[in-house]
Amino acid sequence: MTIDWWLNPTQPLDSVARDKAAACQAQLTKPAGSLGELERLAVHLAALQGRERPQVDKVWIAIFAGDHGVVAEGVSAYPQAVTGQMLRNFVTGGAAISVLASQLGAALEVTDLGTAEPLEPLPGVRHLQVGAGTANLMREAAMTPAQALIALQAGRDSVLRAVEQRHELFIGGEMGIGNTTAATALACVLLGCPVGELVGPGTGLAAAGVAHKAQVIETALKLHQGAVEHPIEALRCLGGFEIAALTGAYLACAQQGVVALVDGFICSVAALLAVRLNPACRDWLLFSHQSAEPGHQRLLAALQATPIVSLGLRLGEGSGAALVVPMLRLACALHNGMATFSEAAVADRPA
Numbered sequence: 001m002t003i004d005w006w007l008n009p010t011q012p013l014d015s016v017a018r019d020k021a022a023a024c025q026a027q028l029t030k031p032a033g034s035l036g037e038l039e040r041l042a043v044h045l046a047a048l049q050g051r052e053r054p055q056v057d058k059v060w061i062a063i064f065a066g067d068h069g070v071v072a073e074g075v076s077a078y079p080q081a082v083t084g085q086m087l088r089n090f091v092t093g094g095a096a097i098s099v100l101a102s103q104l105g106a107a108l109e110v111t112d113l114g115t116a117e118p119l120e121p122l123p124g125v126r127h128l129q130v131g132a133g134t135a136n137l138m139r140e141a142a143m144t145p146a147q148a149l150i151a152l153q154a155g156r157d158s159v160l161r162a163v164e165q166r167h168e169l170f171i172g173g174e175m176g177i178g179n180t181t182a183a184t185a186l187a188c189v190l191l192g193c194p195v196g197e198l199v200g201p202g203t204g205l206a207a208a209g210v211a212h213k214a215q216v217i218e219t220a221l222k223l224h225q226g227a228v229e230h231p232i233e234a235l236r237c238l239g240g241f242e243i244a245a246l247t248g249a250y251l252a253c254a255q256q257g258v259v260a261l262v263d264g265f266i267c268s269v270a271a272l273l274a275v276r277l278n279p280a281c282r283d284w285l286l287f288s289h290q291s292a293e294p295g296h297q298r299l300l301a302a303l304q305a306t307p308i309v310s311l312g313l314r315l316g317e318g319s320g321a322a323l324v325v326p327m328l329r330l331a332c333a334l335h336n337g338m339a340t341f342s343e344a345a346v347a348d349r350p351a
């Protein structure tokens with residue numbers, strides 16, 4: 001299977017803006033390095049945005065939803081219908097991400113890529129219906145090549161809309177009961193890691209449920225063994241519509257020059273896929289938090305990512321990334337707003 005756009009070059013970082021921002025940080029009225037990761041974030045944002053004074057005022061949050069055939073194997077604590085039910089909750093304002101988007105003044109775009117429900121179109125939701133959910137990845141390939149391609153492009157298209165409306169930060173979120181099973185299977189293949197090291201409770205499986213989920217993933221990995229060497233084939237055989245869309249979105253962010261703030265475990269699997277497909281896109285990804293899902297730590301290490309916070313979150317929907325936006329905004333405000341030593345007449349070196 002080929003798609004024609006994933007290898008397109010990513011935007012270069014602006015080293016002039018980075019150097020100016022770093023020089024500016026050194027002049028601010030604080031001991032050098034005392035704002036730690038916030039300093040590094042501000043300087044990195046300057047390099048990505050090509051301006052000495054970065055900002056993340058306009059935030060675009062895109063939620064991608066899709067159902068998973070593998071739910072028939074009993075891998076989630078919740079029923080499949082929740083995926084479609086949450087679509088309504090996203091647009092009526094009751095979901096965690098809806099509250100966060102509203103608090104942040106962020107745009108929230110909700111795309112249904114293929115759910116068993118709702119049967120009626122929902123106002124405010126983009127219904128693409130790539131299929132009525134993926135096929136059961138334990139028994140066959142989750143997606144056809146055409147479905148994987150459409151889902152990848154759905155992610156890219158959302159980024160193009162964000163760019164058109166001049167958004168400064170992209171957050172991808174996912175909703176899909178069963179998607180920690182798909183994400184774990186993908187992570188096992190991409191990291192060459194045993195299932196036991198990555199599998200976790202997802203929405204809240206007890207130990208016996210996690211053991212069964214591990215068995216399902218083992219069976220799937222054996223079935224698709226030969227097929228999954230290329231990341232795009234791994235995505236097609238083991239992924240989900242929303243994971244494919246997120247992969248396409250992260251690739252497009254790097255190609256369009258938009259900073260992407262990555263959410264938890266599932267989004268990080270999509271990020272790793274994007275980096276495997278086009279390694280230069282790594283620079284454009286910031287990692288917001290470390291999820292409670294046990295496999296996330298290994299994924300972040302493979303991506304050489306330092307998560308900004310670790311709050312024991314295990315929700316998804318892009319919620320962890322949204323929670324970190326105020327911190328990015330404050331990192332920019334400090335960088336742009338603090339006085340320099342000479343402006344404030346403060347001694348600029350230790351005694």
Ligand SMILES: Cc1cc2ncn([C@H]3O[C@H](COP(=O)(O)O)[C@@H](O)[C@H]3O)c2cc1C
Nearest residue numbers: 076078174175176177178179180202203316
């Ligand atoms: C009410 C509800 C809201 C959610 N929002 C995100 N997820 C999260 O949980 C699901 C993944 O976990 P698993 O693989 O165990 O099914 C995904 O839909 C993810 O986005 C939710 C799950 C539920 C139940």
Ligand SMILES: O=C(O)c1cccnc1
Nearest residue numbers: 264265266291314315316
């Ligand atoms: O970290 C995540 O993305 C996550 C973890 C559990 C359930 N849903 C999402």
